[in-house]
Structure formats: C-alpha cells, structure tokens
Amino acid sequence: MRKNTVTLILFLSFFLVLDLLLVSGVDSKIVLTCGTGEKRKDVDGREWEPDTKYFTSSSSTSSQASFQDPSLPSEVPYMTARIFTTEATYKLPVKADNRYWIRLHFYPATYGSLDPSDAYFDVVAAGISLLKNFSASETSRALTQAYIVKEYSLAPATADFINVTFTPSKEHQGSFAFINGIELIPIPDMFSSAQMVGFKDMPVDVKTSSLQTMYRLNVGGQYIAAMDDTELRTWYDDTPYLYGAVGGVLTMANKSDGPDYGIDYNGMPQYIAPLAVYYTARAMGYDGDLNKNYNLTWQFQVDANFTYLVRLHFCDYQDDKVNQRVFDIYINNQTAQAGADVIGWATRKSVPVYKDYAIYVADTTGDDHITLALHPSVTADPPPEFYDAILNGLEIFKMNDPTGNLAGPNPQPSEMLLKAEAEAAAKANAAKGFSSTSSNIHVIGGAAGGAAAFGAMAAICITVYMRKKRIHGVDSHTTSWLPISKFSHTNGSKSHNSVTSHLSSEAQGLSRRFSLAEIKQATKGFDESYVIGVGGFGKVYKGVIDKTTKVAIKRSNPQSEQGVHEFQTEVEMLSKLRHKHLVSLIGYCEEDNEMCLVYDYMARGTLREHIYKGNNPQLSWKQRLEICIGAARGLHYLHTGARYTIIHRDVKTTNILLDENWVAKVSDFGLSKTGPNMDKGHVSTVVKGSFGYLDPEYFRRQQLTEKSDIYSFGVVLFEVLCARPALNPNLPKEQVSLADWAQHCTRKGILEDIIDPHIKGKINPECLKKFAETAQKCLSEAGVDRPSMGDVLWNLEFALQLQENVDGSSHSTRERTSDFDEISLKDNNVRLHISNLSLGSEHEMNQGLEDGNSTEIFSQIVNPKGR
Ligand SMILES: *[C@@H]1O[C@H](CO)[C@@H](O)[C@H](O)[C@H]1NC(C)=O
Ligand SMILES: *[C@@H]1O[C@H](CO)[C@@H](O)[C@H](O)[C@H]1NC(C)=O
Ligand SMILES: *[C@@H]1O[C@H](CO)[C@@H](O)[C@H](O)[C@H]1NC(C)=O
Ligand SMILES: *[C@@H]1O[C@H](CO)[C@@H](O)[C@H](O)[C@H]1NC(C)=O
Ligand SMILES: *[C@@H]1O[C@H](CO)[C@@H](O)[C@H](O)[C@H]1NC(C)=O
Ligand SMILES: *[C@@H]1O[C@H](CO)[C@@H](O)[C@H](O)[C@H]1NC(C)=O
Ligand SMILES: *[C@@H]1O[C@H](CO)[C@@H](O)[C@H](O)[C@H]1NC(C)=O
Ligand SMILES: *[C@@H]1O[C@H](CO)[C@@H](O)[C@H](O)[C@H]1NC(C)=O
Ligand SMILES: *[C@@H]1O[C@H](CO)[C@@H](O)[C@H](O)[C@H]1NC(C)=O
Numbered sequence: 001m002r003k004n005t006v007t008l009i010l011f012l013s014f015f016l017v018l019d020l021l022l023v024s025g026v027d028s029k030i031v032l033t034c035g036t037g038e039k040r041k042d043v044d045g046r047e048w049e050p051d052t053k054y055f056t057s058s059s060s061t062s063s064q065a066s067f068q069d070p071s072l073p074s075e076v077p078y079m080t081a082r083i084f085t086t087e088a089t090y091k092l093p094v095k096a097d098n099r100y101w102i103r104l105h106f107y108p109a110t111y112g113s114l115d116p117s118d119a120y121f122d123v124v125a126a127g128i129s130l131l132k133n134f135s136a137s138e139t140s141r142a143l144t145q146a147y148i149v150k151e152y153s154l155a156p157a158t159a160d161f162i163n164v165t166f167t168p169s170k171e172h173q174g175s176f177a178f179i180n181g182i183e184l185i186p187i188p189d190m191f192s193s194a195q196m197v198g199f200k201d202m203p204v205d206v207k208t209s210s211l212q213t214m215y216r217l218n219v220g221g222q223y224i225a226a227m228d229d230t231e232l233r234t235w236y237d238d239t240p241y242l243y244g245a246v247g248g249v250l251t252m253a254n255k256s257d258g259p260d261y262g263i264d265y266n267g268m269p270q271y272i273a274p275l276a277v278y279y280t281a282r283a284m285g286y287d288g289d290l291n292k293n294y295n296l297t298w299q300f301q302v303d304a305n306f307t308y309l310v311r312l313h314f315c316d317y318q319d320d321k322v323n324q325r326v327f328d329i330y331i332n333n334q335t336a337q338a339g340a341d342v343i344g345w346a347t348r349k350s351v352p353v354y355k356d357y358a359i360y361v362a363d364t365t366g367d368d369h370i371t372l373a374l375h376p377s378v379t380a381d382p383p384p385e386f387y388d389a390i391l392n393g394l395e396i397f398k399m400n401d402p403t404g405n406l407a408g409p410n411p412q413p414s415e416m417l418l419k420a421e422a423e424a425a426a427k428a429n430a431a432k433g434f435s436s437t438s439s440n441i442h443v444i445g446g447a448a449g450g451a452a453a454f455g456a457m458a459a460i461c462i463t464v465y466m467r468k469k470r471i472h473g474v475d476s477h478t479t480s481w482l483p484i485s486k487f488s489h490t491n492g493s494k495s496h497n498s499v500t501s502h503l504s505s506e507a508q509g510l511s512r513r514f515s516l517a518e519i520k521q522a523t524k525g526f527d528e529s530y531v532i533g534v535g536g537f538g539k540v541y542k543g544v545i546d547k548t549t550k551v552a553i554k555r556s557n558p559q560s561e562q563g564v565h566e567f568q569t570e571v572e573m574l575s576k577l578r579h580k581h582l583v584s585l586i587g588y589c590e591e592d593n594e595m596c597l598v599y600d601y602m603a604r605g606t607l608r609e610h611i612y613k614g615n616n617p618q619l620s621w622k623q624r625l626e627i628c629i630g631a632a633r634g635l636h637y638l639h640t641g642a643r644y645t646i647i648h649r650d651v652k653t654t655n656i657l658l659d660e661n662w663v664a665k666v667s668d669f670g671l672s673k674t675g676p677n678m679d680k681g682h683v684s685t686v687v688k689g690s691f692g693y694l695d696p697e698y699f700r701r702q703q704l705t706e707k708s709d710i711y712s713f714g715v716v717l718f719e720v721l722c723a724r725p726a727l728n729p730n731l732p733k734e735q736v737s738l739a740d741w742a743q744h745c746t747r748k749g750i751l752e753d754i755i756d757p758h759i760k761g762k763i764n765p766e767c768l769k770k771f772a773e774t775a776q777k778c779l780s781e782a783g784v785d786r787p788s789m790g791d792v793l794w795n796l797e798f799a800l801q802l803q804e805n806v807d808g809s810s811h812s813t814r815e816r817t818s819d820f821d822e823i824s825l826k827d828n829n830v831r832l833h834i835s836n837l838s839l840g841s842e843h844e845m846n847q848g849l850e851d852g853n854s855t856e857i858f859s860q861i862v863n864p865k866g867r
Contacts, residue, residue, distance in 0.1 A: 030054070030092055030184040033077035035062035043074035044227055048181065057088035063178075065109035069146035077181030078107040078147055083114065084121075084177045090164040092184050097156045099189045101232065102164070104130070105181035107147040108137035114176060120169035121177035122407075126154050126162040128210045128400055132407035133169055136178075142411040147180075151213040152406065153397075156189065187231050188271050194309050194356035198334040204358040204399075206309055211397040212406045214308070215300055217241065219391045220250045221280030229274045237640065238282065238394065239790065243299040243371065249286070251390075253279040253317040253350065262317060266351045277393040278315035278352045284376070288387035295330070295373035296389055302370050303408030304363035306398050310370065313354045313393030316342040319386075320349040326380050327389035330373040331359050339377050342390060352392070358399070370396060512587030512598075518545065519589045519596050523553055532605075542601060550601035551586060555594070571597065577646075581634030583657055583667040602665060604658035607631075607716075611653065611756070612723040618758040623662060624720045625771070625800045630664030631656045632796055635713060636789040638666070639706045647704055651712035652693045652726065653719050692726030692737065697783050707783030711739075713792065714778025718742040721771065723756035739779055746776050767802035770795060 033040055033048035040048050061083045072078050094100060102125060108116035116137040123131040130152055139148050154162065166177040191206040217238040218224055224235035239247070253261035261279040284291040302308060310331060319325050322344045329337040336357045345353045361368060372394070376387035400406045522543030523530045532552065533540040541553045571588050578584060589596040607627060610616045619627070638646040648655075648666065655668040693715045695708035715726050718738050726738045735741045745751045751772055752760070763771075774795040780786045787795070 028093070028095070028186060030182070032090075032182045033080060034082040034179050034181060035064075035080040037062075040076045042076040044225075046227075048076050051082060051090065051182065054090045054092055055082070055088070056091050057084070057086075059086050060084050060088055061112075063111035063114070065107060065111060067109055069107075069109070072107065072146055077105055079180075081107070081111055081178045081180045083111060084166050085168060087165060087167045088177070089166075090182065091161050092164065092182075093161045094157075094159070094184070095186065096158050096160050099153055099156050099187050099191075101183065101185040101187055102152045102154060103181075103183040103185075104150045104152075104179060105147065105183075106136040106140075106149075106178070107180050108140050111178065114178075116178075118172065118174050118176065119178055120172045120175045122167045122169070123164065123177075124167070125152070125164045126157055126159070127404055128152075128154060129403075129405045129407050130212070132405070133410070134407070135410050138410045142413040153187070153191075153211045153213070155208050155210045155400075185232050188269065190269070190272060191309070192356075194311075194358040195336075197331050197336045197357050197359045204307065204309075206356065206358075206399065209309075210400040210404075210406060211309065213395070214302055214398055215241070215394065215396040217394045218277050218280065219313075219393050220248075220252075220282035221276060221392075224274060224276050228276070231271050235274075235277060235393070238298060239640065241298045241300055243297040248282045248284045248296045251281050251283050251318065253315075257350075262350045263315060264348075264351050266346070266348070268352060268354075272354060273313050273352070273393050277313055279317070281315070281317075281390050281392040283390045284374070284388045288376070291376050291387045291389070292378055295375045296391075297371060297373040298394070300370045300372075300396060302361055302368055302396070303398065304361050304368040306401060306406075306408070307358055307360045308370060309395075309397040309399055310336075310357045310359060310372065311354055311395040311397070312357070312372075312391060313352065313395075314340075314342045314345070314390065315350065315352040315392050316346070316390055317350045319343055321385075323380070323382065324385040325388045325390060326377040326384035328375050328377050329357075330371075330375070331357055332361070332369075332371055334359075339380055340389075341384075354393075514545070514587050514589040514596070514598060516589055516591040516594055516596075519543070519553060519555075519594075519598070522551065526555065545586075545598070549586075550603075552599045552601050554597040554599070556596070577638075579634060579637045580663065581630045581637065581665055583665045599667070600659070600665075602657035602667075603660035604662065606654045607656040607658060607664065607720070608653035610658065611720060612725070621759045621763050621767075622800070622803055624759070625767075625796065625803060627656070627658065627662065627664040628717060628720055629793065629796045629800060631666055631716070632713065632789060632793040634664070634666035635709055636793050639709070639789045647706050648709050648712075649704070650690055650693075651709050651716060652690050653716055656716070690726075692739070695783070696781065705783055706789070707786045710778050710783075710786040710789060710792065713789075714775045714786075715739050717771065717775035717778065721756065721759075721775070722754050723758070724754075743776060743779055746772055764803045767799045770799040770802055774799070 031046065031048050032051040032054065034051040037050050037052060039050065042048060063081050063083050065079045065081065068075065068079060104123065108119070110116060117135070119137065120133055120135050121131070122129065123134065130150070136148055140146060164182065166179065168175040168177045189207065191209070191211070193203040193205050193207065196202040196204050216233060216235050218235040219238045221235075221237070223237055224233075226232045226234045229235065253263060255261060260275055263275055263278050282296070284294075284296050312329070316325065320343065322341055324343065326339055326341045328335060329340055336359075337355065340355075342353065343349065345355075359370060361370060374389035374391060376389055377384060378387070398406060398408075520526065522545050523541040526539075526541060530541040530543060531539050532542050538554060538556045541555065543551050543553050545551050571585065583602065584600045586598045586600060588598060604610070605614075610619050611624070635648060635651065638648055648668075650668055651666075655666060657665050657667050659665060693712040695711035697711075698704060698708045715738060719726055722738065722742065724738060727736060728738075729736055734744070742751070742754065745754050751768075755763070755768075774787070774792055777785070777787050778792060
C-alpha cells in the first residue's frame with residue numbers, strides 16, 4: 001500500500017516535470033514568413049509558418065514580389081511581404097528572462113505598385129529601437145546585396161511576449177514599411193561582462209544589454225550554415241576582412257584524433273561555438289622573424305557612436321605548454337590584451353576558450369572601423385618559444401546605447417560604387433534591349449567588384465567581396481544556401497521509365513522542367529543545323545523557347561552511363577548556383593530516356609574562338625583582360641562563395657563563354673567536385689579534365705584541390721596572351737605544351753617573342769609583367785605555391801589598371817607583394833582524395849586534344865619531364 005503511494009507520487013511528479021518542460025517551451029522557436037496565409041518550406045527544408053496569428057493590427061496588405069533576384073537563397077520567405085502604411089505590431093510570445101535571436105528578413109523588391117525606395121521605417125522591439133529611418137533599398141544598394149538580414153539579441157525581459165512594431169516614416173511622402181520574414185529563436189544566455197579596452201578594470205555589463213550581430217566569423221575555416229549550429233548561427237569565412245598584405249597561414253586540428261578532432265570543451269558549454277570553429281585557426285606563420293615584423297590584422301566597418309562587444313574564440317591544438325605561443329591583441333590601436341597565452345588560459349592543449357572585449361567607436365575621425373591586430377609578444381620575459389599568434393573565431397556585436405537604441409544610419413554607397421553605377425547606367429543606355437532593372441543591378445554589382453582594385457587596400461577588402469559577403473547585416477550572404485551536404489542522389493540506375501527522375505526533388509524544384517515536346521520544338525526536332533557544339537556529354541543545340549528566349553540545349557548521349565552522372569551533377573549544382581560569371585541553367589528535360597539541359601544562350605560563343613579559332617575580329621588586350629577577370633571572378637565564386645569549395649576541374653578556353661555584352665561566363669560543371677563533406681559515393685575515381693590544362697600535381701598525388709583549377713587557369717591566361725592552343729602537337733617537341741613553353745620563355749626573358757602578334761606592342765610593359773607573373777605563379781609545380789583565385793583576381797585587376805593608366809600616373813595604389821605566400825594548404829580541409837588514378841575515355845582524350853596526336857601528348861603528360 002505504502003509502496004504504491006510512493007510509486008504514484010513518483011509517477012505524478014514525473015508527469016509534472018514533463019509538463020513543466022513542455023509549458024516552459026524551451027524550444028519555442030517562432031519562424032514566420034510574412035504576407036502569406038500558408039505554411040511553407042525554404043530551400044533548407046525549414047518550415048516557416050504564416051504570420052497572421054501574431055499580427056495584431058488590421059491595416060496591412062500581403063504582397064508578392066514582382067521579381068525574383070537570382071541571388072535570393074530561397075523563395076521562402078523573400079518572395080512574399082507584409083506591407084504597412086500605418087504603425088503595426090507583431091505580438092510574439094516569449095518566455096520571461098530568456099534570450100532570443102530575433103532576425104528580420106527584408107527583400108526590397110517592387111510589391112504591386114509600391115516602389116521599395118519609398119519605404120522608410122522604424123522598427124522597435126520590446127522598447128529597443130532596432131531600425132530608424134531604415135531604407136532596405138538604400139542598404140541593399142550600398143552593400144550590393146539583393147536582400148538584408150538583421151540579427152539581434154534582446155536583453156532578457158520579464159514580460160511573456162514582445163511587441164515588434166513597424167512605423168513608416170512620417171517625413172517621407174508615401175512611405176510604407178514591409179517585412180518578409182521574422183525569426184525568434186531562444187538561446188542560452190551566453191553573455192556576461194566584457195573588459196573595456198583602454199581602461200584598467202572596467203568591466204562592461206553585457207548580460208542586460210541588447211545586441212545586434214555585426215560579424216560572426218569562423219577564422220581560418222569555412223562557412224558554417226545555421227542548420228549546422230545548435231544555436232542556428234551562421235559563421236562566415238574571415239578572408240574578406242583580412243587587412244594588409246599578409247594573411248598568415250591556415251591550420252587545422254588533427255583529424256585522426258577522433259570525430260571531435262581531439263577538441264575537449266572541458267566544461268565550457270558547447271553552445272558558445274560549434275566544434276568547427278575551434279578545429280580550424282589562422283596563425284601568423286612558421287617564420288618567427290617574419291612574424292615579429294607584422295601584425296595579423298582584420299578590419300570591420302561598423303556604425304560610430306556605439307560600444308561593441310568583440311568576442312574572440314581560441315583553441316590551441318598545436319602547443320601543449322604555457323609560454324610557447326604568446327601574443328598581444330590590439331583593438332583599434334589599443335592594447336586589449338598583452339601576453340595572451342591560449343594554453344595558459346585553457347590549461348591544456350585542444351581546450352577552447354573565449355575572451356570578451358568591449359570597445360567604444362567614436363565618431364571623431366569619421367573612421368568607423370574596428371581593427372583587430374595580433375602580434376607576437378616580443379617583450380615577454382622569458383621570451384615565448386615561438387613568435388606566433390592564433391585566432392579561431394570572432395564575433396562582433398553592437399550594444400544598445402543608453403537611450404535604448406541600436407539603429408545606425410543607412411549605409412552610404414561608396415564613391416566607387418556610385419561611379420560604377422553611373423558608368424553602368426551610361427552603358428545600359430547605349431546598349432539596345434538592355435532595360436530590365438535586374439540586369440542593371442547585375443552590371444552594377446560587377447562594376448563594383450571591378451572598380452575595387454583602384455581603391456586602397458581597405459576598399460578592396462570591402463568591395464571585392466561585398467557582393468558575396470555582407471558588411472553590415474550579418475546574414476545577407478547571397479550564397480549561403482547551397483545545400484550540397486543534403487544532396488539526395490538517387491541510385492543512378494538506368495531506368496527506362498520516364499517517371500523516375502535522376503534528380504533530387506530539391507533540384508527539380510529549383511529549375512524549370514521542360515517536356516520533350518518543348519525541346520523538340522525549340523530545336524526543330526534536334527535538327528543538325530542547330531548544332532553549335534559537341535562536348536563529352538553530347539551535342540549542344542541552339543534553340544528558342546517561349547517564342548523569344550534564345551537558349552542553348554545540351555542533349556545527352558543516351559548511351560552514355562557517364563552522362564547520367566554528369567547530368568545529375570550539373571543540374572544539382574547549377575540549379576543552386578547563380579552568379580554573373582557563371583552560365584545559368586534555365587531548366588532541364590528528362591523524358592523517354594532523353595536528358596537535356598537548357599542554358600542561357602551565350603551569343604558570342606567560346607573564348608577560344610575569339611582568340612585564335614574562327615574568323616572573329618581580334619579582341620584588344622584590354623578586352624581580353626576583362627574577360628579573364630570575369631572568368632576569374634566566376635571561379636573565385638565557385639572556390640569561396642558557395643557553401644563548400646567547388647572545384648571546376650575542367651577550366652579551359654572552350655568552357656569560358658561570352659554573352660552579347662562580352663561578359664565572360666564559366667560553363668560546364670559536369671566534372672565539378674565539391675568539398676569537404678562530400679559523400680564518398682560521389683567522388684569519381686577517374687582523373688578528368690582536358691589535356692594541356694591538367695595540373696601535374698593532381699596526377700602525381702592524386703589529390704584534387706582548387707589549386708588544380710588555378711593551374712588550368714594559368715594555362716588559359718597564357719593562351720589568351722599567346723593565342724595558341726594549350727597543346728599543339730604540330731610544333732617542335734619543346735613547344736607542344738603551352739604551359740611548359742610559356743614558362744620556359746618567361747624564365748629566359750623571351751616571352752615577348754611568343755605573344756599574339758595582334759596585340760604585341762599594345763600592352764603596357766608593367767601590365768604584361770604583372771600578367772605574366774600571375775600566370776607563371778598559377779603554373780607553379782606545387783599547389784601550395786600557386787595563388788588563390790582571389791589573389792589571381794586581384795592581380796589581374798591590378799594589371800588592368802596598369803594597362804588603363806598607360807602614362808603610369810597612378811602610383812598611389814598599394815601593391816600586395818606577398819600575396820602568393822599567403823595561405824598554406826598543408827592542413828586545408830578542402831582537399832579531396834581521389835582514391836584511384838585512371839584516365840578518361842578515349843573520347844575525352846581526343847576532345848582535349850582536338851587536332852593532335854594523342855599518343856605522344858599522352859606520354860608527355862603522364863611522364864612530365866623537364867618541368
Ligand atoms: C532618412 O534617410 C534619408 C536617406 O537616408 C534621409 O534623406 C532623411 O533625411 C532621413 N530622415 C531622418 C529623419 O533622418
Ligand atoms: C504590445 O502591444 C499591445 C497592442 O498593440 C499593447 O496593448 C501592449 O501594451 C504592448 N505591450 C508592450 C509591453 O509594449
Ligand atoms: C595525427 O595523429 C596521428 C595519430 O595520433 C599521428 O600519427 C599523426 O602524425 C598526426 N598528424 C599530425 C599532422 O600531427
Ligand atoms: C555621433 O555623435 C555625435 C555627437 O553626439 C554626433 O555629432 C554625430 O553625428 C554622431 N554620429 C553618428 C554617425 O550618428
Ligand atoms: C591606428 O593607427 C594607424 C596607423 O598608426 C592609423 O592609420 C589608424 O587610423 C589608427 N586607427 C584608429 C582606429 O585609431
Ligand atoms: C601592430 O599594431 C599595433 C597597434 O596598432 C602598433 O602599435 C604596432 O606598431 C603594429 N606593429 C607592426 C609591426 O605593424
Ligand atoms: C541505393 O542502393 C543501396 C544498395 O544497393 C540501397 O541500400 C539503397 O536503399 C538505395 N537507395 C535508394 C535511394 O534507392
Ligand atoms: C586502385 O585500385 C586497385 C584495384 O581496384 C586497388 O588495389 C588499389 O589499392 C587502388 N589504389 C588506391 C590508391 O586506392
Ligand atoms: C603519333 O605519334 C607517335 C609517336 O611519336 C607515332 O608513332 C604515330 O605515328 C603518330 N601518329 C600520327 C597519326 O601522327
């Protein structure tokens with residue numbers, strides 16, 4: 001009897017506890033897509049619920065965006081908006097005393113008859129002013145971003161709901177407010193206090209502060225998607241924010257130390273930062289004497305008149321004793337920490353720690369930046385064993401000011417951007433049929449990147465990368481969505497049933513599906529006169545769809561098993577990649593055992609036919625440079641802009657296409673590989689690519705890295721300069737391979753002799769020097785010695801500038817000198833291991849050779865002698 005009572009009480013209390021857990025709603029995320037009445041899923045499969053339930057005012061309209069910018073990560077939540085012409089409030093239930101991320105998503109498109117540039121509004125949440133006189137359209141223009149995401153964390157409050165109020169500006173005629181998506185995500189309280197930089201013992205209370213996330217970087221590592229972080233944070237690569245010529249080296253913990261790379265949180269909560277932040281780092285380098293002479297520096301643009309919380313994440317997995325690696329930390333030229341010793345803080349190797357610093361950014365100089373610099377401690381006594389520094393992760397938060405304000409001014413477009421816009425507008429007026437605003441935006445974006453090399457270093461950091469990475473809003477990364485890790489490849493069986501698709505449902509959803517009848521109509525039943533090219537995959541036809549749209553249609557060879565795989569790869573990749581310098585996939589057709597891919601039509605064909613194949617008028621040197629820069633930008637995007645590194649694997653002049661405006665677009669992703677989380681099953685065991693462009697190291701070490709693309713691109717650069725094929729078997733033996741011959745000539749100082757006669761003498765010697773040096777570096781024997789695509793891009797832009805200032809009047813630009821030693825790939829995790837080496841089919845081989853004697857070239861490549 002008594003025993004039973006006890007059991008009953010236990011039983012009841014169990015339910016009570018369970019009940020409490022449920023009521024407390026620890027996991028009560030609210031994820032809203034605004035302006036729609038139905039639940040919807042985004043590209044990552046996250047569910048967004050309609051906002052109607054939380055919306056308290058009655059005067060609002062829902063609207064559909066009139067245009068889907070190709071760089072939008074997902075239709076949900078951006079394509080619908082709720083629009084307010086008067087003050088309106090969302091009432092969101094929260095748990096008292098809890099912290100939340102609150103994220104606001106804005107896509108400034110035309111909604112019905114409303115022009116986004118009329119939208120000026122304030123947003124207040126729980127009494128904190130988040131945005132004031134905010135113009136999403138101005139912000140997006142200044143940052144060259146299609147959409148804006150703002151992330152905040154409000155101080156824990158006692159109320160059990162928060163009001164988020166939107167108020168259209170009263171000053172601006174016809175102003176309105178809009179919102180596309182709202183997220184409210186509970187998080188543990190991970191803030192306490194921070195040391196004020198420049199003051200002794202002056203802690204700043206962060207616990208009761210409201211914060212806006214400005215930057216969140218996985219230093220020395222890769223992009224981490226929100227879905228891969230327990231607290232749904234997005235972490236970005238730090239490269240765009242590096243300041244100065246030297247970027248240190250990337251390091252990574254030892255993978256064979258276990259699935260956690262040997263990292264031991266040792267009691268620190270895991271929610272502070274994910275493992276992936278701690279197992280990669282950026283250090284200064286292996287040469288202590290060199291390290292003593294420079295600061296490893298990052299620079300961030302911020303709003304003036306605010307205090308910022310700078311959180312630095314450290315984990316030293318290389319040293320195990322104190323006083324081995326000791327360094328000083330400077331924030332805005334002030335010592336934030338002297339004698340930082342990660343092992344000293346953490347007590348052991350591989351244990352993460354983080355440090356919080358606060359810094360006030362005044363408006364005195366108009367210099368609204370936070371500069372973080374690391375320098376080895378040279379004054380320490382006894383001196384440290386290594387003169388080196390390390391950083392694994394970084395977060396910068398803006399703290400609310402005493403008036404409860406977090407809002408800064410709308411960012412101003414840089415002068416360079418304004419100039420570029422003016423040029424683009426002039427160009428747009430000159431070019432016929434160039435009226436749509438979307439292409440305008442794209443030209444502007446491209447011009448902004450192109451103009452970047454003409455500014456100072458800081459401006460380059462900001463503008464070259466700006467289109468892809470955000471400067472202000474932490475999350476407006478336009479490519480953050482490439483969900484390669486979740487590819488649901490089917491088993492690639494050769495089904496004759498036209499209902500079974502080889503594509504993941506996701507890829508099918510992203511691109512248009514054409515019927516075979518439509519394709520046949522577009523190509524007059526695959527008429528031979530419509531053929532514009534032949535590739536490994538099959539024939540390429542031109543065609544017209546929807547009566548007016550010119551397209552290129554790739555038809556697979558129905559017999560080719562390889563075709564199925566490449567078809568999959570290409571649709572899966574291309575349907576998610578959108579970039580001005582990548583050929584866009586419009587759709588596909590998969591029916592009756594036919595597989596076709598439908599692309600934008602590239603009116604001017606391949607780069608090769610404009611240099612030496614075909615009867616086209618000669619391109620000027622400047623045009624050639626601009627095309628190379630465009631292609632480099634496309635490849636740079638593949639390497640760094642997407643969620644994972646994408647290696648093209650078949651960079652060559654026939655895969656660089658030109659549209660009617662001479663914009664270069666990289667094509668042919670049939671061979672592309674992604675890293676690092678690639679499922680083993682997708683890694684081909686066949687070395688692919690085209691002879692003449694193949695990286696010798698790839699052959700020797702059977703490891704594919706993005707540096708293989710750099711090698712191939714180096715060949716392309718020489719091809720553009722010399723106007724001859726990568727391989728020409730009709731030439732004397734030592735001249736057959738352009739890569740070898742051009743390097744030989746460069747070393748001997750006789751490169752001039754092999755330059756295309758059409759442009760010889762019209763190249764500024766400085767420009768030629770820079771160009772040849774860049775191409776030469778790309779062809780370095782070892783991958784680690786080759787520059788990154790970002791460096792190649794920078795150097796080409798610099799070369800273009802040298803060509804344009806033929807009188808040599810611009811000496812103000814700082815040249816990056818040591819770019820090429822910047823990054824050591826030794827520990828880089830993007831490497832893919834190709835398990836076995838064999839050669840492609842004969843068909844591919846001949847394709848690479850085109851008009852040559854394959855046997856001879858083949859033996860030359862397999863035994864690359866005299867290199
Ligand atoms: C709002 O912003 C616009 C442009 O950024 C500016 O012209 C206007 O003066 C601002 N209004 C207020 C009240 O700050
Ligand atoms: C939130 O808004 C509702 C209605 O708009 C209002 O009644 C309430 O007082 C507001 N509460 C707070 C805490 O601002
Ligand atoms: C990684 O750990 C393994 C096993 O502990 C060891 O053999 C290897 O040398 C280590 N690699 C590096 C780069 O330290
Ligand atoms: C910062 O504050 C000063 C003095 O209050 C003011 O003059 C200045 O305009 C402010 N700057 C910004 C960017 O708000
Ligand atoms: C830091 O010092 C450098 C050079 O001494 C100077 O150019 C820069 O403006 C300073 N930055 C700040 C935030 O004071
Ligand atoms: C590193 O930065 C600090 C603080 O800005 C500066 O005092 C120092 O001179 C810098 N050192 C080098 C080598 O640039
Ligand atoms: C793929 O094939 C494997 C082994 O044949 C099988 O276990 C798996 O279920 C298949 N997957 C699909 C999606 O058909
Ligand atoms: C290559 O394949 C062969 C046979 O399939 C196998 O024995 C060998 O171990 C493989 N080599 C590598 C490096 O994986
Ligand atoms: C190709 O080269 C090989 C070796 O030099 C030679 O034996 C063969 O006859 C050549 N073939 C042609 C078609 O030129």
